[in-house]
Amino acid sequence: MAKKQKARILIKLLSSAGTGYFYVRSRARTAPKLNFIKYDPRIGRRVIFNEAKMK
Known part of the structure; x- marks a missing residue:
């Protein structure tokens, strides 16, 4: 059986x-x-680090 995909995305x-520095996390x-x-x-x-779109 296939596993259900988690409802999480990378941000x-x-x-x-x-400065252009960034971290990648999931939410x-x-x-x-x-x-x-x-x-x-x-x-x-x-x-402060704000959420931005990943390209």
């Missing part, structure tokens, strides 16, 4: 500092957009 978390399809405070190594501090 890109893009730095709000404008549920029905969940609202994500915002995280994470470390941006290009500027050496923690900033």
Whole structure:
């Protein structure tokens, strides 16, 4: 029997500092957009990472 596919998608978390640094995570399809405070190594501090479209 085939397994049921999970209702999760991959998203890109893009730095709000404008450095172009990003993380890739997964989230549920029905969940609202994500915002995280994470470390941006290009500027050496923690900033807000907002969800962006993956191309």
